[in-house]
Amino acid sequence: MKLRVLDTTLRDGEQTPGISLTASEKLRIATKLDEIGVNIIEAGSAITSHGEREAIKAVTGAGLNAEIASFARAVRVDVDAALECGVDSVHLVVPTSDLHIEYKLKKTREEVLSQAIDACQYAVDHGLIVELSAEDATRSDINFLKKVFSEGISVGANRICACDTVGMLTPEKSYDFYSKLATLGAPLSVHCHNDFGLAVANTLSAIRAGATEFHCTVNGIGERAGNAAMEEIIVSLNTLYGEENSFLSKPEEDNYNFETDINIQELYSTSKLVARLTGVYLQPNKAIVGENAFAHESGIHADGVIKNAATYEPITPELVGHRRKFIMGKHIGTKGLKNNLNELGIKANEEQLCEIFEKVKSLGDMGKCVTDVDLQAIADNVLEFEREQKIKLEEVTIVSGNKVIPTASIKLKVDDKDILEAGVGIGPVDAAIVAVKKGISEFADVELEEYHVDAITGGTDALIDVIVKLRLGDKIISARSTQPDIINASVEAYLSGVNRLLEAND
Structure with a gap:
């Protein structure tokens, strides 16, 4: 059965505390959602503000394939605001629980029903697709809820949606609840919040009970504990409910063949885009798209994955556009370590491998996670092999102050040739990197993709840990340096990455 996906990242997701998207940011996210196959994009709530309407207009004017919707309360002024933005549909929301009707609206059930039907009829008469949605539906009287939906359908509502507004359902109650609404005569949508993690x-x-559309947000963002996460629903439908899953028995009477139009391989890149533009970064162990979702440190797990990924991975990272990582720390095994050494192009015999293994374990016991740069240094030392550095830092000098433009001068040695260069920047680190880039410009056009700095210890003499990600053509490498001086650490991390990129291109 084909399911429709309504993504509300740009409306419910934007209600996450601290998020306020610009029109251009909304358009970028909407374009990505359209590219991956989302059927309906709830672009915002048109009545909110002039800026919100301009953002929605940017989305409706982009020529996307998806149906573009605006959230609207069950009042004509909200429908008018949506019409002004040129949307295809309205997500027309009316509170149906006595709790909301009495305390929030201070109305009677009859007044709420009349208002909902009037707004629905008004939207239909003005050519809008209407998804009539019941707020706090799961705490509503089921007979009143059915009456609201039935009368809405009678005046032209195209779809109905029951919202678990404060996440009160359990999976068992959800099946029972949506089963009661699935036969009302219009496609049924499910909209769940994550207050209890369900x-x-x-x-x-x-969906099993008969819903043919689901609402979701990328990364599960949203107010309070967030909404149902798109990537988790899509992958669950694909893997746990798909025909290919032979590990779980399925009752014959259940229809588990659910499909969507979503390009599953774009889920990770979509997650990263939304995280970057909203500023809401994911916990590392977030299912499907977290950085540790396919990371392995345990020696037993790494050994199993190397032999057959299915031993400790329910899906391959490539399915969602992610990647597998073997983390080097105190739990690593020799098989995982050997795999990492092979990826770095380092050949070690059994004796050398054991020595490298012990050094990595020792660093892990000290609480350190060993990076590929650390492993390279450890391996070089064990193998008694000093890797030739094409570019070496001889000296760096910084001039900076309140009324002085930060300026850096550097001295590099490139194949026994001294190179002197200078650069200015918005800060001393920027100035130093600018100077280095100028100094190596004739050898490589290396782009700094990411820069991250942490203070490892406390105090003014704290050790500074700098991690950079560099790109040369289609080759990307991470490099790291830990020193008390942030400028030296930054320059050395940068040059370490540059040297490895140059070596890889030789």
Whole structure:
């Protein structure tokens, strides 16, 4: 069965505390959502502000394939605001629980029903697709809820949606609840919140009960504990409910063949885009798209994955556009270590491998996670092999102050040739990197993709840990340096990466 996906990252997701997207940022996210196959994009709530309407207009004017919707309360002024933006549809939301009707709206059920039907009829008469949505539906009287939906359908509502607004359902209750609404005569949508961590499970149960559309946000962002996460629902439908899953028995009476139009291989890149533009970064162990979702440190796990990825991975990282990582720390095994050494092009015999293994374990016991740069240094030392450095830093001098433009002068040695260069920047680190880039310009056009700095210890003499990601053509390498001086650490990390890139291109 084909399911429709309504993504509300740009509306419900933007209600996450601290998020305020510009029109251009909304358009970038909407374009990506359209590219990956989202059927309906809720671009915002048109009544909110002039800026919100301009953002929605940017999305509706982009010529996307997806249906573009605006959130609207069950009042004509909200529908008018949506019409002004040129949307295809309205997500027309009316509170249906006595709790909301009495305390928030201070109305009667009859007044709320009349208002909902009037707004629905008004939107239909003005050519809009209407998804009539019941707020706090799961705490509503089921007979009143059915009456609201039935009368809405009678005046032209195209779809109905029941919202678990504060995440009160369990998977069992979700199946029972949505089963009661699936036969009302219009396509049924499920909209779940994650207050108890059950939004995805409740959404899947609702789909099994007959919902043909689900609402979601990328990375599960949203107010309070967030919404059902798109990537988790899509991969669950694909893997746990798909025909290919032979590990779970399935009752014959259940229809588990659910499909969507989503390009599953773009889920990770979509997650990264939304995280970057919203500033809401994911916890490392976030399912499907977290940085540790396919990371292995345990020696037993790494050994199993190397032999057959299915031993400790329910899906391959490539399915969602992610990548596998073997983390080097105190739990690493020799098989995982050997795999990392092979990726670095380092050949070690059994005796050398054991020595490298012990050094990595020792650093892990000290609480350090060993990077590929650290491993390279450890291996070089054990193998008694000093890798030839094409470019070496001889000296760096910084001039900076309140009324002085930060200026750096550097001395590099490139194949026994001294190179002197200077650069200015918005700060001393920037000035130093600018000077280095000028100094190596004739050898390589290396781009700094990412720069990250942490203070490892406390105090003014703290050790500074600098991690950079560099690109040369289609080759990307991370490099790291830890020193008390942030400028020296930054320059050395940068040059370490440059040397490795140059070596890889030789």
